[in-house]
Amino acid sequence: MVEASLIVLGVMALFALSSTIATYLAITERNLVKAVLYSAIQSTLYALIYYLLMAPDIVLVYVPVSVGLYPAIVLMLIKKTEKEES
Amino acid sequence: MLEVIAVYLGQALIAIGVLCDLVASIGLLRFPNFYLRLHAATVGTIGGAFVPLIGAALLAAGSTYLGAYRWFIAGGALVTAIMVLMLAPAGSHALARAAHRSRAAVVEPKVVNYLEEDEVGKSG
Amino acid sequence: MKELISMFIIAVLPIYITSFILYMVRALRGPTVPDTVLAIDAMTFDLAAFLVILAIFFESPILIATAIVLALWIYSLDIYVAKYLEAKEMGE
Structure with a gap:
C-alpha cells in the first residue's frame, strides 16, 4: 500500500517542474501568441497544484482570471499591435 | 447489490477511458500534421474525458462509505461529462476551421487536397 | 469496498500522469499555434476527469466544483485563438 501523501507530493513536484519549463519558454519565445499559450499551460498546471494543496476556492478564482480573462485581453492587444517581438 | 454493480461498471468505464487517454497522447505526439492530430484529440476528449467522467459518476454513486455526499460527487461528475460532450467538439471544430482559413497549419505529407483546389479555382 | 476503490485509483494514476507528460511534450514543442491549442485542450479536458477521480480518492466532495470551472x-481559450486567427485572415 503506497502512502497517499507521497503520491500527492510526487505529482505536485512533477507538475511544478513542468510549469517552470513552460514559464521559461514563455519568457524566451519571440512569437507573442505562443508566449500567451505557454502562459495558459502554466496557469492550468498551477490550478492542479492548488487543487492538490486542498485549496479549491483559490482554483475557482484563479482559473477564470488566468485562463479566461488574461489571454483574452492580451490577444486583443496583440491583434491591435504587432505579432512579433522586435 | 446495486451499489456493487455500479462500482464494477464505473471501474470498467474508467479503465477504458484511461486506455483511450494513453492512445490519444501517443497519437498526438506521433502524427505528422495538424489535421491528423485532430483525430487523436477526438479520442482524447470523448474517449478520454467523457467516458471516465460517466464512470466516476457511477463509482461515486456506488461508494456507500462516503455517506449522502456521494450524490454530490455523482451529480458534479455528470454535469461535467455533459459539458465536455458539448464543448469539446465545438472547440475543435472552431479551431480546425480557423486553421484552415488562415492557413496556419501546413499539410506536410499531402496526397490530394480538393478543398484547396476548389478555393483556388473559385478565386482565380 | 473502500480498499478496492483506493487500490484501483492508485493503479490508474500513473497512466494518467504518463499521458499528461506526453500531451505536455506536444504542447511545448508544437510547431504551429493550432497544435499547441489542441494539445492544451485535450490535456485540460482529461485533467477535469482526473480531478473528479481524485475527489473520490480524497473523499472530499467540495473538490468537485473545480472540474466544472476548468472544463x-x-x-x-479555443474560441479566442480561433477568432484571432480568422481576424488575421480577414484583414482585421
Missing part, C-alpha cells in the same frame, strides 16, 4: 473556461 468551462478552457473552451474560451
Whole structure:
C-alpha cells in the first residue's frame, strides 16, 4: 500500500517542474501568441497544484482570471499591435 | 447489490477511458500534421474525458462509505461529462476551421487536397 | 469496498500522469499555434476527469466544483485563438 501523501507530493513536484519549463519558454519565445499559450499551460498546471494543496476556492478564482480573462485581453492587444517581438 | 454493480461498471468505464487517454497522447505526439492530430484529440476528449467522467459518476454513486455526499460527487461528475460532450467538439471544430482559413497549419505529407483546389479555382 | 476503490485509483494514476507528460511534450514543442491549442485542450479536458477521480480518492466532495470551472473556461481559450486567427485572415 503506497502512502497517499507521497503520491500527492510526487505529482505536485512533477507538475511544478513542468510549469517552470513552460514559464521559461514563455519568457524566451519571440512569437507573442505562443508566449500567451505557454502562459495558459502554466496557469492550468498551477490550478492542479492548488487543487492538490486542498485549496479549491483559490482554483475557482484563479482559473477564470488566468485562463479566461488574461489571454483574452492580451490577444486583443496583440491583434491591435504587432505579432512579433522586435 | 446495486451499489456493487455500479462500482464494477464505473471501474470498467474508467479503465477504458484511461486506455483511450494513453492512445490519444501517443497519437498526438506521433502524427505528422495538424489535421491528423485532430483525430487523436477526438479520442482524447470523448474517449478520454467523457467516458471516465460517466464512470466516476457511477463509482461515486456506488461508494456507500462516503455517506449522502456521494450524490454530490455523482451529480458534479455528470454535469461535467455533459459539458465536455458539448464543448469539446465545438472547440475543435472552431479551431480546425480557423486553421484552415488562415492557413496556419501546413499539410506536410499531402496526397490530394480538393478543398484547396476548389478555393483556388473559385478565386482565380 | 473502500480498499478496492483506493487500490484501483492508485493503479490508474500513473497512466494518467504518463499521458499528461506526453500531451505536455506536444504542447511545448508544437510547431504551429493550432497544435499547441489542441494539445492544451485535450490535456485540460482529461485533467477535469482526473480531478473528479481524485475527489473520490480524497473523499472530499467540495473538490468537485473545480472540474466544472476548468472544463468551462478552457473552451474560451479555443474560441479566442480561433477568432484571432480568422481576424488575421480577414484583414482585421
